[in-house]
Amino acid sequence: MSLDAAAIHERLQAKFGQKLSHFEAAAKQPFAVVAADAIADVAAFLKADPELAFDNLMCLSAVDYPKEMPPRMEMVYHLLSYRHAHQFVLKVHLPREEPRLPSVEASWGVANWHEREAFDLFGIVFEGHSDLRRILLPDDWQGHPLRKDWQDPDFYNGMHVKPTAQMAERAAGGEAIGIGPFAFTPPNKHVG
Amino acid sequence: MDLLSSLLGGVLAGQPAWLLALVAALICATLLVTFMALGPIAYVYAETKLAGFFQDRIGPKRVGPHGLLQTIADAVKLMFKEAIFPAAADKFLFVLAPCLVVVGAFLGFVVIPFGTRLQTADLNIGLFYVVAVSSLSTVGIIMAGWASNNKYALFGAMRSAAQIVSYEIPAVFSMLVIVMIVGSLSLQDVVNAQHGGIGYWFLFRYFPLNLIAFLVFFTASLAECNRAPFDIPEAESELVAGFHTEYSGFFFAMFFMAEYTEMFIVSAVASVLFLGGYLAPHPMLQTVGGLGLGPLWLFLKAFTLIFIMMWLRWTLPRLRVDQLMHVAWKVLLPISMTLAVVVGGLVLVPATRWGFGLWDRTWAWVVAIGIVAYLIVGMFRAIQWSRTRNRVMATS
Amino acid sequence: MAIETAWTAAELDTDEMVLQMGPQHPSTHGVLRIELRTDGEVVKAARPHIGYLHRCFEKHSENVDYPGVIPYTDRMDYVASMGNSLGYALAVEKLMAIEVSPYVQTIRVIMAELQRIASHCIAVGTYGMDIGAFTPFLHLLRDREKILDLFEWTCGARLLYNYNWIGGLSHDVPDGFVRACRQFLREYEAITHPELMDLLIGNKIFIKRTAGVGVCPVELAINYDLTGPNLRGSGLPRDLRKDEPYSGYENYQFEVPVGKGEYGPVGSCFDRNIVRAHEMAESAKIIHQAMDRLEKLDKSDVREKVPKRVKPAKGEIYARSEAPRGQLGYYVVADGTGVNPYRVKVKSPCFTAMSVFHVLAKGMYLADIIALIGSLDVVLGEIDR
Numbered sequence: 001m002s003l004d005a006a007a008i009h010e011r012l013q014a015k016f017g018q019k020l021s022h023f024e025a026a027a028k029q030p031f032a033v034v035a036a037d038a039i040a041d042v043a044a045f046l047k048a049d050p051e052l053a054f055d056n057l058m059c060l061s062a063v064d065y066p067k068e069m070p071p072r073m074e075m076v077y078h079l080l081s082y083r084h085a086h087q088f089v090l091k092v093h094l095p096r097e098e099p100r101l102p103s104v105e106a107s108w109g110v111a112n113w114h115e116r117e118a119f120d121l122f123g124i125v126f127e128g129h130s131d132l133r134r135i136l137l138p139d140d141w142q143g144h145p146l147r148k149d150w151q152d153p154d155f156y157n158g159m160h161v162k163p164t165a166q167m168a169e170r171a172a173g174g175e176a177i178g179i180g181p182f183a184f185t186p187p188n189k190h191v192g
Numbered sequence: 193m194d195l196l197s198s199l200l201g202g203v204l205a206g207q208p209a210w211l212l213a214l215v216a217a218l219i220c221a222t223l224l225v226t227f228m229a230l231g232p233i234a235y236v237y238a239e240t241k242l243a244g245f246f247q248d249r250i251g252p253k254r255v256g257p258h259g260l261l262q263t264i265a266d267a268v269k270l271m272f273k274e275a276i277f278p279a280a281a282d283k284f285l286f287v288l289a290p291c292l293v294v295v296g297a298f299l300g301f302v303v304i305p306f307g308t309r310l311q312t313a314d315l316n317i318g319l320f321y322v323v324a325v326s327s328l329s330t331v332g333i334i335m336a337g338w339a340s341n342n343k344y345a346l347f348g349a350m351r352s353a354a355q356i357v358s359y360e361i362p363a364v365f366s367m368l369v370i371v372m373i374v375g376s377l378s379l380q381d382v383v384n385a386q387h388g389g390i391g392y393w394f395l396f397r398y399f400p401l402n403l404i405a406f407l408v409f410f411t412a413s414l415a416e417c418n419r420a421p422f423d424i425p426e427a428e429s430e431l432v433a434g435f436h437t438e439y440s441g442f443f444f445a446m447f448f449m450a451e452y453t454e455m456f457i458v459s460a461v462a463s464v465l466f467l468g469g470y471l472a473p474h475p476m477l478q479t480v481g482g483l484g485l486g487p488l489w490l491f492l493k494a495f496t497l498i499f500i501m502m503w504l505r506w507t508l509p510r511l512r513v514d515q516l517m518h519v520a521w522k523v524l525l526p527i528s529m530t531l532a533v534v535v536g537g538l539v540l541v542p543a544t545r546w547g548f549g550l551w552d553r554t555w556a557w558v559v560a561i562g563i564v565a566y567l568i569v570g571m572f573r574a575i576q577w578s579r580t581r582n583r584v585m586a587t588s
Numbered sequence: 589m590a591i592e593t594a595w596t597a598a599e600l601d602t603d604e605m606v607l608q609m610g611p612q613h614p615s616t617h618g619v620l621r622i623e624l625r626t627d628g629e630v631v632k633a634a635r636p637h638i639g640y641l642h643r644c645f646e647k648h649s650e651n652v653d654y655p656g657v658i659p660y661t662d663r664m665d666y667v668a669s670m671g672n673s674l675g676y677a678l679a680v681e682k683l684m685a686i687e688v689s690p691y692v693q694t695i696r697v698i699m700a701e702l703q704r705i706a707s708h709c710i711a712v713g714t715y716g717m718d719i720g721a722f723t724p725f726l727h728l729l730r731d732r733e734k735i736l737d738l739f740e741w742t743c744g745a746r747l748l749y750n751y752n753w754i755g756g757l758s759h760d761v762p763d764g765f766v767r768a769c770r771q772f773l774r775e776y777e778a779i780t781h782p783e784l785m786d787l788l789i790g791n792k793i794f795i796k797r798t799a800g801v802g803v804c805p806v807e808l809a810i811n812y813d814l815t816g817p818n819l820r821g822s823g824l825p826r827d828l829r830k831d832e833p834y835s836g837y838e839n840y841q842f843e844v845p846v847g848k849g850e851y852g853p854v855g856s857c858f859d860r861n862i863v864r865a866h867e868m869a870e871s872a873k874i875i876h877q878a879m880d881r882l883e884k885l886d887k888s889d890v891r892e893k894v895p896k897r898v899k900p901a902k903g904e905i906y907a908r909s910e911a912p913r914g915q916l917g918y919y920v921v922a923d924g925t926g927v928n929p930y931r932v933k934v935k936s937p938c939f940t941a942m943s944v945f946h947v948l949a950k951g952m953y954l955a956d957i958i959a960l961i962g963s964l965d966v967v968l969g970e971i972d973r
Contacts, residue, residue: 028682028905055810059906061919061933076919078906082810082826089906110813113943121646136639136972146647247726343607347954421793423720424955509793510720512955513629581779 002086003051005030011052016042021093031076031089039075039092040102040128046079046088047107054079054088057104060114062122064148066096073099073122094124096147103129121146196220220312224301232452236263239502246506273441278341281438285339290439290446292332297450299325300457305379307470307486318379319367322461323360326416329450330356333425336447340438351513352425355415358520359422363412365528366405369535370394370465373546379461383469385546390473390560391553395466398547399555401535406466408528410497413458415520417451420504421511455498463493473560604632609957611640617714617961618968620942624949624957631957634949636942641972649932654680654898655754657932662748664936665970668707670699670739671911673752676932678834679907679918680754684900690881691888692756693836698769698878699739699751700835701871705776706735707912708864708871715861715962716788719797724788731780734772741765755894760887766879773872781869789865798861800852802948802960809855812944815937816914817867818964821847821860828910840877842870857963864965899927913937913965936970 003011009023009032019038024031034042046054058078065072077090092101103126104111115126116135123144126132134141140157143150152161160166167184171177177184196216237252237260244251252259277283303318305311315321330353337349371377373394374385386392395406415422439447463469470486472478478485511519538544609622619640625633645664649657661676662669674696681688688696709732713725736746743751743759751758788794804814809822819826827844829837845866847859902924908917914937921931941964948960 028903055807056813058813058908058915059917059919059933059935061931063921063931063933078917078919082824085831108813109808109811109947110940110943113939134639136642138639145644150647243722247723248730249726343605421720506723507787508721509716509788509791509797511793512797512953514953515796 001051002084004086005088008052008086008088011049012042012046015045029078029087029089031091033091033093036092036094036101039077039090040104040106042090043077043104043107051084053081053083055082056080057108057110057114058087060104060111060118062118062124062146064096064122064146066148071096073124075101075118075124077104099124100127101125102127105129120144123147224312225298228298228301228453229449231456232449233263233267235452235455235498236266236448238499242499242502243506246503267445270445271442275441275443276438278438280341282339282341285335286438287443289332289336289339290443290450292335293329293450294332294446294453296325296328296330296332297453297457299328300454300461303379304457304460304490305383305464305469306490307484308380310470310487311380314378314380317377319371319377319382319461319465322379322457323364323367326454326457327356327360329454332450336439342438345438348425352418355418355422355425355513355516355520358517359412359415359524362408362520362524362528363416365525365532366409366412367465368532369402369405369528372532372536372539373397379464379469382464383471386468386471387475389471389475390468391556393466393468393471393556396547396552396556396559398535398538398544399552401531401538402466404527405531405535406462408524408531409462409465410500412520412524413462414501414504415516417454417458417501419451419455419501421508422516423505423510424513424516455501456494459494459497459501460490462497463490467493469493607954617966618971620961620966620968620971622945622957622961624954626954629953631949631952631954634946634957636945638942638968638971641968643973645934645973646932649929651928653927654900654929657929658753659748659750661934662750663969664934664973665911665913665916665938665967666747667710667967667969668703668912669748670703670751671707671909671916673750674700674835675907675909675911675916676918676920677752677754678909679905679920680898680900682907683903683905683920683922684754684895684898686755686893686895688756688893689888690836691885692890692893694878694882694885695757695761695890696752696835697837697840698761698875698882699742701874701878702735702738702769704871704912705868706732708868709735711912711962711965712784712788712861712864712868715959715965716794718958718962719794721788721791721794724784727780727783727787731772731776734775738765738769738772741768753891753894754898756892757890760890761882766883769875769879773875777869777872781865781872784865784868789862795851795858798858798959798963799856800858801956802857802952802963803853804855804944804948806855808944808947812947813940814914814944815940816910816912817860817863818914818937818941820845821863821963822855823847823849823859828908828915832908834909839881840874842874842877845870857959860963860965897927900924911937913967913970914941934973936973938964938966938968938970942966942971 006025009020009025009030012032013020013023016034016038019035019042020032021035022033024033046052056079058080059076060078061076063074063076065074073094073096075092075094077092079088079090081087094101099122101124103115105115105126105128112130113135115124115129116132118124119126119129119132120134120136121144133139137145142153154161154166167177171184196219240262241251241259252262255262255265277286300322302312303315303321305314333352333356334349337345337347337352340346370382374382376382382394386394390396394402396402414420418425468489470490472485472489478489604625604627607624607626609620609624611619611621613620621637621640623635623637624631643663645660648660652660658673658676661672664672709728713728716722716724739749739751740746742761742765743749745751749758804818804822806819806822806824809819809824814822815826823846825844825846828834829842830844845863847854847856847863849856849859851858900922902922904919904921906917906919908915910916915935916937917935919931919933919935920929923930945960945964949957952960
């Protein structure tokens with residue numbers, strides 16, 4: 001039996017009253033904000049409860065909001081129930097420095113890789129994750145690139161990260177780069 | 193070879209016999225090596241062209257007219273390619289392995305009868321010799337896998353060895369059926385027992401028992417050559433290229449030469465055992481104007497079997513290793529053993545000493561005419577199908 | 589770059605071997621590295637390593653404007669690009685509440701379904717090649733070439749189209765497209781599809797290799813978010829085109845093929861493949877109906893609803909579409925200021941399909957590992973983005 005977002009939020013509130021801080025009913029896809037330490041229990045409840053039965057985690061995203069008041073990172077959980085054909089969205093607000101929250105891997109196995117990706121690209125640490133290590137970037141990469149305050153490093157393992165920028169600087173400084181038809185021309189502002 | 197000796201005796205009269213034998217042997221060896229080296233060129237061309245036609249494309253067409261020189265170009269390329277030796281490989285074994293495989297294939301030519309007197313050596317243990325010598329290739333394969341110092345190569349080599357060894361047994365039991373009928377291991381005797389036209393070929397004796405034996409032998413030979421559905425060691429595109437991963441350049445060419453030669457040997461042996469060797473389907477077609485057509489008939493039969501091998505390769509998927517072993521030990525072996533026992537029993541009974549008589553000969557003509565009719569009907573249907581196809585593709 | 593190995597020497601049993609199926613493969617699925625711990629032929633544990641094709645799609649999408657993201661989406665699942673840009677265009681249109689005309693919707697359906705056939709040609713063809721049957725791949729590629737010719741005729745590109753724009757399309761279908769498409773479908777349905785079912789799917793050896801291999805029960809599939817043919821192969825008939833129709837899919841009659849487990853437990857590699865093969869025939873049906881509908885609709889300008897500047901109000905949306913490999917989901921966050929998206933997160937179906945690999949691979953033979961990856965139909969561009 002398919003429930004709408006308000007009904008789902010009611011059931012959640014009945015169980016986890018204080019842990020839910022906000023319910024945005026007016027959004028196109030209504031979401032509830034859950035406290036970071038309760039997310040694993042909320043996930044387990046949402047999966048196990050026979051009327052909610054959220055057996056599928058559609059998407060697990062992390063978003064960085066440095067300019068909001070207060071600055072935060074959000075974890076967004078898009079849930080789906082195949083049994084009842086209803087959907088819901090959970091959000092968790094995290095501080096931008098040292099973001100940590102429990103892993104929901106025990107409820108949905110797919111969260112393993114999604115959380116590894118969030119750790120890799122944002123630096124969010126998932127407690128209780130079985131194998132938290134980088135997934136997309138090289139294992140020895142420093143930093144978390146999808147954060148809004150990310151700066152590209154100059155070098156990675158001895159390689160220029162932005163060769164055209166460095167070459168443009170050197171060319172501006174008078175150095176001749178390239179020979180004849182292969183002489184280096186500074187890039188225009190749309191390239192590299 | 194004794195033919196050559198006698199011919200030479202005419203030319204080099206008065207020389208001691210051992211010299212004649214030596215010269216004859218050298219000439220024979222040269223001829224066979226030439227034939228063996230040129231053979232794969234034709235087979236590879238046939239394979240690539242057939243692969244093209246089966247896959248709805250043309251195959252090689254640019255190098256030479258209709259791509260005839262493509263294989264020669266490939267061979268030349270392979271010869272000039274750098275032969276890379278892995279640093280940690282066992283140099284001696286690494287080089288020896290392809291030689292062993294090639295020698296194992298080449299030695300099989302010695303006993304194949306191309307005509308009544310056109311045989312390098314009519315050993316009285318001819319069949320036994322063929323089986324023994326093809327096992328030499330197995331040693332070469334294991335050596336290749338070991339000497340490459342590569343986990344995957346070792347894997348592939350072990351699988352290949354297990355496969356070849358397993359499939360030799362049903363093959364030998366099928367051969368045993370023929371040996372029991374003939375009473376001799378000599379390949380010339382086997383052919384002589386099939387005189388009289390297609391009705392007397394061993395394929396149709398004790399119909400359908402020998403037919404089943406032929407199918408078992410053919411399937412087992414496919415596995416011997418690492419071909420068609422049994423090519424786990426060769427086309428291990430799943431992991432890497434199997435036991436010849438680390439080989440490049442001419443050594444790689446040697447492996448492939450050996451494989452195609454082995455295909456020919458196995459087809460030739462099958463033709464000799466079951467399809468009458470160098471005998472024509474009807475005695476009238478055996479000689480034309482005094483010139484014996486024996487070799488032509490043998491080549492025709494062997495090439496037909498090679499064509500079928502290639503056809504199977506491009507049609508069927510690969511069997512997994514355990515399924516392969518299952519087929520060998522649980523399917524082919526019981527069938528071939530039963531056949532050997534049954535045919536052996538029938539041979540002991542005087543009435544069925546050489547077969548079921550008229551029953552066999554009738555079935556032989558029925559099958560022969562049936563195959564010819566099927567081919568002709570198939571040709572018409574293919575023409576009709578391609579007309580339909582062209583019509584479908586042309587309408588708009 | 590420091591290469592990570594999964595197990596230290598102390599953890600390994602002396603009989604076991606660690607094999608790397610390295611980033612370079614003879615099979616065409618992309619740059620994927622799998623570490624296998626095997627005991628002879630049997631795999632004890634498998635660990636896939638991805639990221640070799642990571643091109644920072646999500647970071648790039650924050651630095652270009654909304655329409656500028658579309659070429660990036662094409663390059664994710666480069667084998668089936670129409671589906672990627674369609675999913676993104678649908679997401680942003682939902683965010684901005686843009687309704688496209690039925691004409692545009694119908695063309696989108698035609699292109700998406702043609703792309704589905706082309707993508708499954710690669711999926712089933714390369715799967716046959718991995719199993720060892722070389723010929724069906726070339727026959728299927730012959731038909732894929734015809735589809736790519738149709739695409740090239742329409743928008744100029746064979747592989748990466750930049751076709752589905754926010755609010756419309758980049759090019760209208762040319763005159764004669766419907767005729768050419770019908771001819772292709774005639775050839776496909778008369779020649780290729782029966783041959784495929786006969787030569788490959790019905791082949792005894794193929795069945796032996798795939799039935800009972802890599803069985804994924806339905807609960808595991810849902811738990812690990814397997815979607816599309818992978819989920820339908822496990823027996824659950826969920827298809828977004830039927831459950832939550834978009835772009836006019838509710839107007840077409842078609843069936844959703846489901847794995848039935850004719851030759852073994854439901855959810856094996858065979859089931860996933862036969863679902864894909866049947867889906868190709870169903871897509872042909874949809875295209876016929878869509879073209880009938882297209883001929884009846886008035887021709888309208890395909891770019892009429894495309895906004896001059898795409899600047900959605902503050903909001904966010906998660907929109908899913910049925911790509912050939914599964915459910916493709918776009919989570920688009922707009923902050924209301926500026927023409928660049930604030931965040932675009934992609935949930936690609938192959939990412940989740942790959943995440944279940946280590947569970948399914950336990951206890952399989954080495955040769956079946958390849959069969960398993962092929963049956964999950966992974967394209968690394970989509971996994972790594």
